[in-house]
Amino acid sequence: MSGEPRPGLHSERTRLAWVRTAVTMAGAGIGAAGISVRQDLVALAVPFAAAALAGAVLLLRTGTRHRRLERALRQRRPLDDRLDTGVAWAGALAVAAAALVMVLTLAL
Template sequence: MSDVPRPGLHSERTRLAWVRTAVTMAGSGMVMAGLAVRHDLPGLAAPFAAAALAGAVLLLRTGIRHRRLERALRYGHPLDHRLDGRTVWAGALAVAAAALVLVLMLAV
């Protein structure tokens, strides 16, 4: 155990939430890209693949972000999550747009 007191487990809960978000985005993006290709809609595979890539990037950055968060909590430094927030936003937007187009194309 560390000699430095910790304010609580909120950083661990936050890290786990980011991991769940990243895994969900990566996994659902890969599944939907595969479905788009199987339904002969390769143009829709690209946005779903972009969402999967965004999830993979977030998953890789989770460890780095957690270490920075722990350091910020210990030493009182501010922490910037803008890049990760933008990555999640771009991945979620890609999924939403591609899912809408996919549903509209399958309904016709």
């Protein structure tokens, strides 16, 4: 066992939660963009593609974020995750707005 204290498994659970969020956002964005193109709602493919891109960015940043989290926990200081949180919110809002417009458009 290493000499450094382990803060626990919560950082691993947090990392896995971010991975699930990123993969879901990327997959849902790609799928919804495809559906919107097939339904001749090409303009809606843009926000869905933006959500897919946000998910891909979050997935790429997972390793860096995990290392920063581990370091912050060992040093007992807060982690500044505003960038990742902003990317996740932007992707989620893009999906929500585009899905609402898609549902309203297809319902009429």
